[in-house]
Each structure stands twice: as structure tokens, then as C-alpha cells.
Amino acid sequence: MSQTNALSRNTPPSKARFGKRLYRYRYVYLLATPGILYYLVFKIAPMWGIVLAFQKYSPYAGVWNSPWVGLKFFKELVTARVFPLMVRNTLVINFISLAFFFPLPILLSVMLNEVRGEGFKRINQSIVYLPHFLSWVVVVSLTYFLLSTDVGVINKILFSMGREQITFLSNPKLFYWIVVTQSIWRDTGWGTIIFLAALSGVDPQLYEAAVMDGASRLRQIWHITLTSIRPTIVTLLIIRIGHMADVGFEQMLLMQNPLVMSVAEVFDTYAFNQGILRGQLSFGVAVGLFKNIIGLSLIFGANMIAKRSGHSGIY
Amino acid sequence: MSFQFHQRRSGWDVANYIVLAMISLTSMIPLLYVISISFTDPAVYIPLRFQLLPPKASIAAYKYILSTNSFMNALKSTSFITLAGTLCNLIATYTFAYALTKRGMPLRKLMIGVITFNLIFSVGLIPNYLLIKNLGLMNSYWALILGGLTNSWSLIVVRSFMDSLPKELEESATIDGCNELMSFLRVILPLSMPSIAAFTLFFAVGHWNTYFNALIYLSDSTKWTLQVLVKSLVIDSNSGGVGASGAAAALGDERVLPQETIRMASIVLSMAPILCVYPFLQKYFVKGVMLGAVKG
Numbered sequence: 266m267s268q269t270n271a272l273s274r275n276t277p278p279s280k281a282r283f284g285k286r287l288y289r290y291r292y293v294y295l296l297a298t299p300g301i302l303y304y305l306v307f308k309i310a311p312m313w314g315i316v317l318a319f320q321k322y323s324p325y326a327g328v329w330n331s332p333w334v335g336l337k338f339f340k341e342l343v344t345a346r347v348f349p350l351m352v353r354n355t356l357v358i359n360f361i362s363l364a365f366f367f368p369l370p371i372l373l374s375v376m377l378n379e380v381r382g383e384g385f386k387r388i389n390q391s392i393v394y395l396p397h398f399l400s401w402v403v404v405v406s407l408t409y410f411l412l413s414t415d416v417g418v419i420n421k422i423l424f425s426m427g428r429e430q431i432t433f434l435s436n437p438k439l440f441y442w443i444v445v446t447q448s449i450w451r452d453t454g455w456g457t458i459i460f461l462a463a464l465s466g467v468d469p470q471l472y473e474a475a476v477m478d479g480a481s482r483l484r485q486i487w488h489i490t491l492t493s494i495r496p497t498i499v500t501l502l503i504i505r506i507g508h509m510a511d512v513g514f515e516q517m518l519l520m521q522n523p524l525v526m527s528v529a530e531v532f533d534t535y536a537f538n539q540g541i542l543r544g545q546l547s548f549g550v551a552v553g554l555f556k557n558i559i560g561l562s563l564i565f566g567a568n569m570i571a572k573r574s575g576h577s578g579i580y
Numbered sequence: 581m582s583f584q585f586h587q588r589r590s591g592w593d594v595a596n597y598i599v600l601a602m603i604s605l606t607s608m609i610p611l612l613y614v615i616s617i618s619f620t621d622p623a624v625y626i627p628l629r630f631q632l633l634p635p636k637a638s639i640a641a642y643k644y645i646l647s648t649n650s651f652m653n654a655l656k657s658t659s660f661i662t663l664a665g666t667l668c669n670l671i672a673t674y675t676f677a678y679a680l681t682k683r684g685m686p687l688r689k690l691m692i693g694v695i696t697f698n699l700i701f702s703v704g705l706i707p708n709y710l711l712i713k714n715l716g717l718m719n720s721y722w723a724l725i726l727g728g729l730t731n732s733w734s735l736i737v738v739r740s741f742m743d744s745l746p747k748e749l750e751e752s753a754t755i756d757g758c759n760e761l762m763s764f765l766r767v768i769l770p771l772s773m774p775s776i777a778a779f780t781l782f783f784a785v786g787h788w789n790t791y792f793n794a795l796i797y798l799s800d801s802t803k804w805t806l807q808v809l810v811k812s813l814v815i816d817s818n819s820g821g822v823g824a825s826g827a828a829a830a831l832g833d834e835r836v837l838p839q840e841t842i843r844m845a846s847i848v849l850s851m852a853p854i855l856c857v858y859p860f861l862q863k864y865f866v867k868g869v870m871l872g873a874v875k876g
Contacts, residue, residue, distance in 0.1 A: 300672050304694055307727060309694065311710075314703055314708075373603065380600065398785050398858060400850075402815075403847060406811075409815060410614060416840045420628075482590070515792050519811065541706065553703075553707075
């Protein structure tokens with residue numbers, strides 16, 4: 266194995282060599298075939314769909330006969346009445362989530378790291394990871410069982426106390442907070458995995474030495490625990506910033522109802538609602554493309570900042 | 581465990597244990613509540629009365645749901661998609677990831693480039709939708725199975741897992757005359773078991789929880805998946821304000837049972853397989869995933 270590696274690395278790529286190498290790796294290619302075909306058909310082929318954003322596509326005329334319209338759909342998007350709302354919703358949800366959701370897995374990992382009973386720690390981990398495996402349909406359903414007016418626990422309690430019911434799910438003021446709380450409930454535990462893995466590599470002697478030096482628990486957490494996961498925190502923060510244009514699509518779609526549309530519409534749901542439900546395919550492609558290009562530039566931007574500030578980039 | 585440093589158990593520890601126990605409780609309570617209500621006897625059910633435990637337990641709601649065609653159809657669809665889909669995922673992901681560990685393979689750099697690019701850019705919903713349509717996969721389970729055959733994240737994690745395996749084992753297999761096909765099957769796959777266990781769980785949960793793709797690709801209601809059915813039972817009959825008969829109407833039945841217990845029982849049934857399998861596989865997933873992710 267290693268010999269062929271060395272050989273193929275040293276030889277300049279020429280056609281004859283290339284064919285020989287293809288033959289040499291015929292079994293590897295055989296194994297890779299399903300994966301390669303998948304990427305060709307389902308990932309690379311749909312790229313032609315990008316052109317639809319620049320023409321008035323009609324399924325009957327096809328791609329070749331549909332008229333070109335240039336940037337018409339992008340102009341329509343940025344001048345649409347919902348556009349500023351979608352920008353606001355995306356930003357607000359992401360900032361609330363950055364401020365309230367992002368620190369929680371760090372906090373929970375530190376707490377779990379302080380636990381010395383292995384059994385207690387393991388049971389806790391198993392329980393807090395579990396919600397991550399529930400679908401958004403289930404999480405949203407659970408939200409209904411908590412907050413709705415007909416079966417919601419809170420409204421049942423209010424009712425039994427003779428108080429007036431609260432319409433949580435159709436109140437635009439509460440919407441952002443409900444969505445972020447759902448994400449917190451579902452994924453805080455899951456988010457601890459990466460920190461706990463980083464912490465498992467910390468030498469226990471560091472803590473011992475700190476105790477010898479008379480460091481309190483809080484100081485140990487600050488100087489040892491948090492210091493050792495700082496690179497992980499920075500990396501995840503950069504990734505998080507790279508995804509500031511993303512809002513959970515299924516979650517938002519499931520939480521939408523006519524009364525909260527002004528706070529619940531984001532680019533992905535708008536692309537679906539306009540493109541597929543209303544059949545404006547080209548417009549839907551333009552909306553999706555617009556959002557994905559912004560997302561891509563955010564990721565590159567975050568990566569560049571990371572590299573500039575001396576951290577290794579992520580991609 | 582040879583040497584453990586003992587510190588005094590302080591009030592700090594006690595507080596930490598209590599808060600952690602409360603966090604775990606918060607994770608579990610919604611599920612326990614739903615399970616508890618789903619077992620309420622219809623005879624003692626009163627709408628809008630708060631209860632934590634059913635005054636009288638019964639499995640009427642479960643019997644009812646399991647007797648409806650729409651639920652059984654959804655169960656069949658979802659089971660097929662999950663079993664066939666997971667198997668296809670595992671095959672495509674592990675074979676491709678193995679190929680990507682072969683540094684001399686022509687075009688390897690290009691393949692890794694395409695995979696990484698797909699990690700950060702997707703062409704969007706509608707081109708994928710049109711692709712499935714053009715391939716004639718509309719209303720077919722294969723739209724869901726082939727459409728998500730593998731993904732960049734899994735490939736990258738599995739590849740770095742395989743890279744972390746000792747190279748000597750495969751080399752000695754090569755010397756014994758194994759080609760890559762045989763050493764993949766006989767050396768690499770057996771060594772990848774912890775990773776395979778983790779990804780079996782991820783893929784299976786992904787298929788079982790499929791909602792959106794099933795919604796747009798499977799228009800025939802007899803092919804609906806559980807998540808689509810549960811959504812129409814719980815959320816639509818709730819937010820639409822259509823009224824009490826929503827859930828039963830969605831199940832195509834008008835027998836009188838409290839809507840709430842039916843809805844809750846359907847949620848419980850839709851989570852049941854995950855809750856059953858999870859305890860047995862969960863010890864693998866951290867290991868199987870972190871081996872790749874920390875390095876990468």
C-alpha cells in the first residue's frame with residue numbers, strides 16, 4: 266500500500282499514468298461507485314437548477330425554451346413586503362439563540378464535569394441527549410401539549426384556577442422565545458458532547474495541583490476547565506456565526522400559523538411557500554439561492570476572521 | 581481509577597447535583613406527561629382538567645389507533661423507509677468513506693472538494709424537488725431513500741474514523757493477497773463496528789423522523805410516514821381550529837374517543853422505537869462520532 270502511495274505521488278500525472286492508476290484502484294472505485302453516483306446525480310446535477318432563477322421557467326417550455334429574465338426575481342425578492350420581515354426574523358432568532366442557547370451546553374458540560382459519581386454523570390448524559398433524537402414534529406407537538414388553548418397544560422391550570430386562557434401559540438410577541446426554547450430543550454444536552462470529549466483529555470493532575478495551591482472550585486473551573494475547552498468554544502462560535510443565515514426549516518414550517526406569519530417567515534420557508542405551494546418555481550429558486558449565497562459568504566467570512574485572529578480555520 | 585484525588589463534598593456539589601437532576605427532569609417531563617395522559621381511560625377523561633396521572637388507566641387510545649388503516653399504513657411506510665434507507669446509507673457511506681482513505685486514488689482531491697463544498701453550500705429546495713420529479717421518483721419511497729443516500733458530514737466523520745485505524749492490519753492483509761474489496765470487508769468493517777453502531781442510530785433516526793421530504797415527495801396519503809400523520813393529527817387539528825373531530829377525521833374514523841388521548845398516544849407510538857433502541861445504542865454514538873469529529 267505505502268509503496269504505491271509513494272510511487273503515485275512522485276510520478277507526474279500523465280495520461281498513461283492516469284489510466285494505470287485508475288486500473289490500479291479499480292476495486293476502490295468499485296466500492297466508491299454508489300457514493301460517486303449519488304454525488305453526481307443528487308448533488309452536482311441539480312446545480313443546473315440555478316439557471317432557473319434567471320429565467321421565467323415554465324415546466325411545459327422546459328429550461329431551453331423558457332425566456333431569460335436576468336435578475337428580475339432577485340429584485341422582486343428584495344423589494345417584497347416580507348423581505349425586511351424575513352431579514353429581521355432570521356437575525357433576531359439567531360441573536361437570541363446566540364445569547365441564550367450557545368452558552369448553555371458549555372455551562373452544562375462544566376457542571377457534568379464537576380460530577381464525580383460516574384453513574385450519576387452517565388445517567389444524566391443519557392437523559393439530556395435523548396431529546397435530540399426526537400423529530401421536530403414531536404417537539405412541536407409537545408409544545409402544543411404545553412401551550413395550546415385546548416390541550417395545553419398551562420391553560421388547563423389557568424382554567425382550573427378560573428383564570429382567562431393565554432393564546433401562546435398565536436401571539437407574535439412570544440414566537441421567537443418559544444422557538445429558541447424548543448431548540449434549547451432539544452439540543453443543549455447534545456451540544457455538550459463535543460465539550461465533554463475535549464474535557465476527557467484534561468490531565469487530572471492539573472486539578473490536583475490546583476487544589477494543592479489552594480484554588481477554590483470556581484477558580485479550578487475558570488483556570489482549568491474553561492481554559493482547556495476554550496479552543497473548542499471559539500471554533501463552535503465561528504461555526505455558529507457562519508450559520509447566522511440559517512433558521513431550522515422544519516421547525517419554522519411546523520410552528521407557522523396564519524396569526525404569526527409576520528414573525529415566522531424565513532427565507533427557506535418562503536422559498537417553499539412561494540416556490541412549491543404557489544408554483545412559482547423560478548422565484549423559489551431565486552429565494553433559495555439568495556439565502557444560500559449569503560450563508561456561504563458568512564461561512565467564508567467567519568473562517569477568514571478565524572484565520573486572521575490566529576485560530577486555525579474550519580474549512 | 582488507580583489514584584483518585586478526593587476533595588471534600590461541599591455545598592457546591594450538592595447544588596450542582598440538584599440542578600443537574602432538575603435539568604434531566606426537564607428533559608423527561610414532557611415525555612412522561614404525554615405517556616401518562618395517553619393511558620387515560622376515556623370514561624374518566626374530562627377536557628381541560630389538569631392531571632398528572634390518569635385517574636384510571638386504559639389502553640383504549642392505543643387500541644383505537646392501531647385499529648385504523650391510516651396508522652398501520654404509516655407504520656408500514658415508515659418501517660420500510662427506515663430499514664431499507666438505513667441499510668443503503670450504511671453501504672454507500674462506508675464504501676465511499678473507505679475509498680476516500682486511499683491517498684493514491686485518482687481524483688480523490690476532487691471528490692473531497694465536492695464533498696466539502698456540499699457541506700457548506702446547497703443548491704436549495706426547488707432544484708432538488710425538480711430533480712426528484714424528473715427522475716420519476718415522485719410518490720415513491722425511493723425518493724427518500726436515494727435522495728438521502730449519504731451526506732458530507734457522515735462521510736467526513738467516517739473517513740477520519742477509518743484513517744485513525746492502525747494501517748498495519750490492512751497492510752498485512754494486502755501482503756496475504758487481499759485486494760481492497762476483501763480487506764474492506766474483512767479488516768476495515770469489523771474494526772469499524774463502534775462507528776457503524778453510532779451511524780446506524782443516526783441514519784435510522786433520520787429516516788424514522790422524516791417529515792418534510794415525506795410531505796413533499798409522498799403525496800399519496802396511503803404512503804404517508806408516521807411524522808406526516810402525527811403532524812396532521814396533533815398540529816393541524818389543533819391550530820386550524822377545526823374543532824374536536826380533527827384527530828378522528830384525520831384517521832378516517834368517527835368513533836368517539838377523547839381527541840387528546842388519541843393525539844398523545846399517536847405521539848408516543850411515533851417515538852416508541854427510538855425510545856426502545858436508544859438505551860442500547862447510546863453508549864456507541866459518542867465514541868463513534870467523536871473519534872472523527874475531534875480530529876477533523
